[in-house]
Amino acid sequence: MTALSNSSATIRDYDNTHYMHPWEVVASMGKADRTISASAEGIYIYDGEGKRLIDGPGGMWCTQIGNGRRDMADAIAEQTMRLAYHSPWNTSCEPGALLAHKLAELSPGDLNTVFFTTGGSTAVDSAIRYMHFYNNRLGRPEKKMVIGRAKGYHGSTYLAASATGRDRKSNALDVDDERFHLLPDVNPSLRPDGMSMDDWAKAKATDLEDAILKFGADKVGAFIAEPLLASGGVIIPAPGYHKLCLEVCRKHDVLYISDEVVTGFGRLGHWFSSEDVFDIVPDMITCAKGLTSGYLPLGACLISDRLVNELKTPENEGVMFNNGFTYGGHPVSCAAALKNIEIFENEGILEHVRALTPHFQERLHSLGELPNVAETRGLGFMGCVEATVESEDDPDEANAKFGRTVDKHCEEMGLIVRPIGHMCVFSPPLIMKEKEIDMMFDILREAITRAAAEL
Numbered sequence: 001m002t003a004l005s006n007s008s009a010t011i012r013d014y015d016n017t018h019y020m021h022p023w024e025v026v027a028s029m030g031k032a033d034r035t036i037s038a039s040a041e042g043i044y045i046y047d048g049e050g051k052r053l054i055d056g057p058g059g060m061w062c063t064q065i066g067n068g069r070r071d072m073a074d075a076i077a078e079q080t081m082r083l084a085y086h087s088p089w090n091t092s093c094e095p096g097a098l099l100a101h102k103l104a105e106l107s108p109g110d111l112n113t114v115f116f117t118t119g120g121s122t123a124v125d126s127a128i129r130y131m132h133f134y135n136n137r138l139g140r141p142e143k144k145m146v147i148g149r150a151k152g153y154h155g156s157t158y159l160a161a162s163a164t165g166r167d168r169k170s171n172a173l174d175v176d177d178e179r180f181h182l183l184p185d186v187n188p189s190l191r192p193d194g195m196s197m198d199d200w201a202k203a204k205a206t207d208l209e210d211a212i213l214k215f216g217a218d219k220v221g222a223f224i225a226e227p228l229l230a231s232g233g234v235i236i237p238a239p240g241y242h243k244l245c246l247e248v249c250r251k252h253d254v255l256y257i258s259d260e261v262v263t264g265f266g267r268l269g270h271w272f273s274s275e276d277v278f279d280i281v282p283d284m285i286t287c288a289k290g291l292t293s294g295y296l297p298l299g300a301c302l303i304s305d306r307l308v309n310e311l312k313t314p315e316n317e318g319v320m321f322n323n324g325f326t327y328g329g330h331p332v333s334c335a336a337a338l339k340n341i342e343i344f345e346n347e348g349i350l351e352h353v354r355a356l357t358p359h360f361q362e363r364l365h366s367l368g369e370l371p372n373v374a375e376t377r378g379l380g381f382m383g384c385v386e387a388t389v390e391s392e393d394d395p396d397e398a399n400a401k402f403g404r405t406v407d408k409h410c411e412e413m414g415l416i417v418r419p420i421g422h423m424c425v426f427s428p429p430l431i432m433k434e435k436e437i438d439m440m441f442d443i444l445r446e447a448i449t450r451a452a453a454e455l
């Protein structure tokens with residue numbers, strides 16, 4: 001633990017004593033001694049003692065336009081003074097309507113209806129609930145099962161957590177195992193020796209079809225997939241995989257929900273990646289995070305015209321989709337999202353990501369030559385370095401300890417990484433320049449080298 005000024009020490013003490021963080025190890029509460037983020041600017045976070053750290057994970061995959069933007073603060077302040085709140089049940093508001101229109105424009109295909117939520121989990125919950133509603137109203141109440149995937153992450157509300165495959169075994173919380181089913185890992189590096197990527201994509205799409213046939217197409221309502229598995233370790237499926245899965249879904253009348261909470265808003269160089277990168281137009285897209293660049297909480301579930309129009313029938317007159325959140329589509333959050341999109345457009349952020357992606361990926365993959373790096377994976381401004389350490393006793397713990405050591409060295413040298421066990425995952429602000437990308441990967445390289453020397 002570093003020496004702290006009085007005020008930082010007090011903050012840390014209050015934090016340890018009272019603040020239960022996400023994924024808290026409850027038995028260790030009071031001992032965490034987390035770094036206190038005090039302020040931020042651009043790609044940097046400053047801790048309580050003024051130490052500057054590169055924001056490697058982009059907050060939580062979300063600080064696309066970077067921190068501390070005055071124009072964003074002004075837009076937020078202006079909307080706060082004009083209309084800080086209105087009930088989305090009773091009235092509408094200008095930022096919400098403008099943003100819904102804009103999202104319909106930016107999204108692929110006929111995804112023209114926007115249901116606003118408070119974040120990613122509530123967007124996923126709303127997509128699953130819309131599937132429930134849709135099938136109930138079409139007179140097929142048995143068609144509700146959701147198929148997700150090992151290592152997928154969809155959030156922390158009950159439905160979103162039930163669709164989540166990550167940490168399923170170590171999860172001490174209940175999930176709905178009856179209405180949710182998880183497919184095996186899609187990571188192409190697991191394919192048998194000699195199997196082509198094409199055959200792996202087909203095999204993984206067959207996993208989906210087999211599951212639909214096993215449970216019965218009359219029971220399966222939706223398939224949910226992140227375009228690439230983000231917090232599962234930036235796992236990129238084999239080319240063509242999503243397209244094959246969409247075909248399977250169409251064949252069995254199963255809805256395809258593309259969870260773009262991480263991949264939306266520029267992470268892969270496009271507003272959304274479903275169509276532009278993976279060549280699919282799903283039935284629903286969920287987004288959040290980069291939608292406001294993390295300045296304020298907001299999520300959205302985009303729904304296709306087909307799913308809405310099929311319910312515009314006389315027998316559905318007056319039937320409500322009883323789902324909504326007090327702060328869904330909050331006017332100030334919508335104003336922040338509009339400002340965020342304006343900044344993207346004015347500053348060419350999507351083009352910037354596309355132009356620097358080859359350099360980012362080259363620097364990432366060059367780490368593969370280091371001893372103790374088992375694999376590097378990435379796409380766009382996203383990457384993962386997977387470390388491995390030989391240990392006869394407990395390889396998982398040895399790998400996780402190595403990850404923590406890399407993390408410690410990175411932080412000493414001015415870089416935040418986000419170790420998920422033995423994996424360092426990167427998704428920095430999208431405004432990162434070439435020399436800052438170099439700085440980030442130089443630090444990581446040195447941290448891995450130091451951690452390896454300490455083994």
Ligand SMILES: Cc1ncc(COP(=O)(O)O)c(C=O)c1O
Nearest residue numbers: 119120121153154155259261262
């Ligand atoms: C792909 C994906 N979906 C959904 C969520 C949940 O979003 P939130 O934490 O905003 O509820 C996350 C969060 O990391 C995510 O990565």
